[in-house]
Amino acid sequence: xxxxxxxxxxxxxxxxxxxxxxxxxxxxxxxxxxxxxxxxxxxxxxxxxxxxxxxxxxxxxxxxxxxxxxxxxxxxxxxxxxxxxxxxxxxxxxxxxxxxxxxxxxxxxxxxxxxxxxxxxxxxxxxxxxxxxxxxxxxxxxxxxxxxxxxxxxxxxxxxxxxxxxxxxxxxxxxxxxxxxxxxxxxxxxxxxxxxxxxxxxxxxxxxxxxxxxxxxxxxxxxxxxxxxxxxxxxxxxxxxxxxxxxxxxxxxxxxxxxxxxxxxxxxxxxxxxxxxxxxxxxxxxxxxxxxxxxxxxxxxxxxxxxxxxxxxxxxxxxxxxxxxxxxxxxxxxxxxxxxxxxxxxxxxxxxxxxxxxxxxxxxxxxxxxxxxxxxxxxxxxxxxxxxxxxxxxxxxxxxxxxxxxxxxxxxxxxxxxxxxxxxxxxxxxxxxxxxxxxxxxxxxxxxxxxxxxxxxxxxxxxxxxxxxxxxxxxxxxxxxxxxxxxxxxxxxx
Amino acid sequence: xxxxxxxxxxxxxxxxxxxxxxxxxxxxxxxxxxxxxxxxxxxxxxxxxxxxxxxxxxxxxxxxxxxxxxxxxxxxxxxxxxxxxxxxxxxxxxxxxxxxxxxxxxxxxxxxxxxxxxxxxxxxxxxxxxxxxxxxxxxxxxxxxxxxxxxxxxxxxxxxxxxxxxxxxxxxxxxxxxxxxxxxxxxxxxxxxxxxxxxxxxxxxxxxxxxxxxxxxxxxxxxxxxxxxxxxxxxxxxxxxxxxxxxxxxxxxxxxxxxxxxxxxxxxxxxxxxxxxxxxxxxxxxxxxxxxxxxxxxxxxxxxxxxxxxxxxxxxxxxxxxxxxxxxxx
Numbered sequence: 001x002x003x004x005x006x007x008x009x010x011x012x013x014x015x016x017x018x019x020x021x022x023x024x025x026x027x028x029x030x031x032x033x034x035x036x037x038x039x040x041x042x043x044x045x046x047x048x049x050x051x052x053x054x055x056x057x058x059x060x061x062x063x064x065x066x067x068x069x070x071x072x073x074x075x076x077x078x079x080x081x082x083x084x085x086x087x088x089x090x091x092x093x094x095x096x097x098x099x100x101x102x103x104x105x106x107x108x109x110x111x112x113x114x115x116x117x118x119x120x121x122x123x124x125x126x127x128x129x130x131x132x133x134x135x136x137x138x139x140x141x142x143x144x145x146x147x148x149x150x151x152x153x154x155x156x157x158x159x160x161x162x163x164x165x166x167x168x169x170x171x172x173x174x175x176x177x178x179x180x181x182x183x184x185x186x187x188x189x190x191x192x193x194x195x196x197x198x199x200x201x202x203x204x205x206x207x208x209x210x211x212x213x214x215x216x217x218x219x220x221x222x223x224x225x226x227x228x229x230x231x232x233x234x235x236x237x238x239x240x241x242x243x244x245x246x247x248x249x250x251x252x253x254x255x256x257x258x259x260x261x262x263x264x265x266x267x268x269x270x271x272x273x274x275x276x277x278x279x280x281x282x283x284x285x286x287x288x289x290x291x292x293x294x295x296x297x298x299x300x301x302x303x304x305x306x307x308x309x310x311x312x313x314x315x316x317x318x319x320x321x322x323x324x325x326x327x328x329x330x331x332x333x334x335x336x337x338x339x340x341x342x343x344x345x346x347x348x349x350x351x352x353x354x355x356x357x358x359x360x361x362x363x364x365x366x367x368x369x370x371x372x373x374x375x376x377x378x379x380x381x382x383x384x385x386x387x388x389x390x391x392x393x394x395x396x397x398x399x400x401x402x403x404x405x406x407x408x409x410x411x412x413x414x415x416x417x418x419x420x421x422x423x424x425x426x427x428x429x430x431x432x433x434x435x436x437x438x439x440x441x442x443x444x445x446x447x448x449x450x451x452x453x454x455x456x457x458x459x460x461x462x463x464x465x466x467x468x469x470x471x472x473x474x475x476x477x478x479x480x481x482x483x484x485x486x487x488x489x490x491x492x493x494x
Numbered sequence: 495x496x497x498x499x500x501x502x503x504x505x506x507x508x509x510x511x512x513x514x515x516x517x518x519x520x521x522x523x524x525x526x527x528x529x530x531x532x533x534x535x536x537x538x539x540x541x542x543x544x545x546x547x548x549x550x551x552x553x554x555x556x557x558x559x560x561x562x563x564x565x566x567x568x569x570x571x572x573x574x575x576x577x578x579x580x581x582x583x584x585x586x587x588x589x590x591x592x593x594x595x596x597x598x599x600x601x602x603x604x605x606x607x608x609x610x611x612x613x614x615x616x617x618x619x620x621x622x623x624x625x626x627x628x629x630x631x632x633x634x635x636x637x638x639x640x641x642x643x644x645x646x647x648x649x650x651x652x653x654x655x656x657x658x659x660x661x662x663x664x665x666x667x668x669x670x671x672x673x674x675x676x677x678x679x680x681x682x683x684x685x686x687x688x689x690x691x692x693x694x695x696x697x698x699x700x701x702x703x704x705x706x707x708x709x710x711x712x713x714x715x716x717x718x719x720x721x722x723x724x725x726x727x728x729x730x731x732x733x734x735x736x737x738x739x740x741x742x743x744x745x746x747x748x749x750x751x752x753x754x755x756x757x758x759x760x761x762x763x764x765x766x767x768x769x770x771x772x773x774x775x776x777x778x779x780x781x782x783x784x785x786x787x788x789x790x791x792x793x794x795x796x797x798x799x800x801x802x803x804x805x806x807x808x809x810x811x812x813x814x815x816x817x818x819x820x821x822x823x824x
Contacts, residue, residue, distance in 0.1 A: 094692065095692060107686075107705055110685060
């Protein structure tokens with residue numbers, strides 16, 4: 001089979017930064033190809049070159065179905081059948097499903113709109129992938145998974161021959177991911193090539209025939225998907241070996257700091273009981289909607305349970321608000337770091353000290369900048385946050401470093417119990433490791449940690465005990481040394 | 495068919511139409527003068543200036559921007575166009591070409607600052623409102639123009655007839671009001687440019703990625719607003735039979751109120767021509783009705799404000815409820 005797309009010697013510089021260095025890549029006809037790499041490895045730049053948004057440096061060659069281009073204009077790329085589905089989907093929330101799918105018909109000089117043709121094109125695109133959404137529904141009223149289908153239909157309606165999907169699974173539940181992967185196979189059967197860009201390595205391997213790994217703008221290699229696994233890919237992406245083992249430690253002589261008994265909140269979680277010793281990391285996993293985040297919110301006082309007891313150091317506590325929880329020594333790192341955990345436009349120093357303002361405040365309630373700086377410097381060093389100036393906006397940091405700032409903010413309060421909800425969402429493989437190191441160290445210092453995540457390896461390799469949640473209930477306690485990823489996957493999806 | 499009706503029943507427009515209907519019934523019962531041909535004709539004619547401007551502003555709001563400089567634009571266009579007409583003579587065609595043309599140029603100034611310097615449209619248009627208006631007052635010293643060309647003073651009167659010894663006709667104001675709403679409806683719903691404006695208002699980044707030229711779209715939007723301001727200014731001058739440079743500026747918030755009451759969102763992408771017309775109608779009826787009932791005009795302002803606040807809050811609550819329902823079903 002001939003190649004659909006052949007890239008040879010593609011380089012790209014932005015200012016002084018070499019984003020891509022002499023990359024070759026081939027997409028065969030009807031192939032599902034995965035492109036993996038950490039943030040900043042050049043994945044996005046490569047997509048931009050293929051879609052014509054950025055020209056490559058002179059010397060590179062792009063061949064699409066036998067036709068050679070030195071660089072592509074966006075319209076040439078579209079005409080050649082290349083369609084990109086961006087992570088944010090690029091849909092118009094205020095317009096209908098039909099208009100979103102056939103929006104390409106609005107391009108060009110001033111002309112009349114043929115609504116019948118738009119509906120027909122949308123219907124046809126949906127039929128090609130075997131779905132039927134309400135043509136007149138507004139996209140803002142659809143679920144994320146259905147919005148993604150609309151974006152795929154739009155690409156189909158534009159006669160896509162190569163579909164590039166950027167992080168398509170990032171905000172989907174496991175079931176939705178499965179049906180998306182099914183759809184990818186169906187598109188492939190119709191002869192459409194697919195490039196899948198993903199962070200989640202296990203998914204990549206489920207669907208791809210070949211995987212291309214980028215690191216620091218260079219191609220590490222293209223591999224047959226059967227020859228690699230997610231651990232090997234992680235090594236290829238980062239160039240580092242990871243040790244995934246948590247030494248089993250004996251915690252039985254440590255005091256129980258946190259106890260939850262028969263905690264229930266109707267419609268969210270039901271009859272939850274567990275206890276936590278100082279220094280213990282308890283993993284809680286389950287699907288989106290299994291009640292894991294809802295439970296965390298109650299443990300942090302954000303919602304009130306209907307019944308049940310929470311005890312800290314053996315004493316029952318009532319958490320009327322998160323203020324109470326913070327007073328009681330509970331810290332919570334939310335799933336949504338960007339909107340809930342950080343004030344992005346404020347400085348790193350301001351973010352890291354926001355939880356201890358009253359401690360820093362002097363007699364007049366004013367904060368001594370020198371005291372604050374000492375505190376901030378200590379945390380920056382302790383958590384190895386990579387930063388040139390602590391007065392920079394948090395926005396300027398990478399995902400991994402942002403998460404460290406969130407941790408710093410809570411560490412400053414010396415919590416007894418630390419609740420982490422999906423602590424490594426949007427964090428690169430190598431930076432993830434740094435976060436785990438911090439969590440491990442905190443546990444060694446005696447903090448009791450609850451780590452909630454839907455990434456099974458995350459809880460499997462970094463907790464002392466694992467609880468699986470399903471439909472609001474605990475379904476079982478697992479010992480990480482005696483279970484496997486597969487067993488946990490089965491328990492979660494049962 | 496049933497489904498289309500069900501969709502309409504949940505819409506903002508449906509509720510506006512119901513409130514308007516209710517208001518009409520109350521006013522018809524409560525007063526003798528409301529449900530008369532005379533009052534209808536007066537309502538349309540006297541609200542034409544605000545109404546025509548609504549037809550322009552809805553396009554700006556849908557595009558995701560805002561413009562409040564259009565009253566200053568209207569003052570400039572009517573003053574300049576009619577001064578030239580007085581000095582050199584003019585016809586209907588040249589008069590509209592001048593007013594519309596000056597409006598388009600002033601609109602283009604807004605668009606260029608908004609697009610090239612990435613300044614928020616509200617700031618640009620506050621500034622240009624002051625610049626346009628300030629320059630006009632400086633050069634004219636605020637002098638009124640009382641003598642206008644004869645053909646203009648006479649105006650346009652189609653289908654003249656008498657009823658109860660009062661003459662009625664399809665006058666310039668009503669024609670321009672209806673015409674500008676039809677034109678806006680056609681542009682927004684029947685041309686690709688109109689749909690691109692909706693798309694840009696809903697998601698500007700996606701519009702750019704798709705290859706829509708946001709510069710050209712914004713240029714079109716603000717020039718159209720300027721053009722409409724020029725048209726509205728002639729309707730107003732003909733109605734007033736004079737040009738008064740100080741009376742138009744200050745009315746921009748009435749226009750904005752009507753458009754927002756009609757369901758347009760200040761964050762862009764949302765709003766319909768029908769809704770805008772209903773919002774305008776509701777405000778006009780309220781003011782008219784309260785006067786007919788004999789309520790003080792200060793109280794009218796209070797009621798107008800309250801209606802806007804209640805309506806917009808109700809819409810927001812309903813939207814949140816619908817959203818939750820749909821989420822629950824999904």
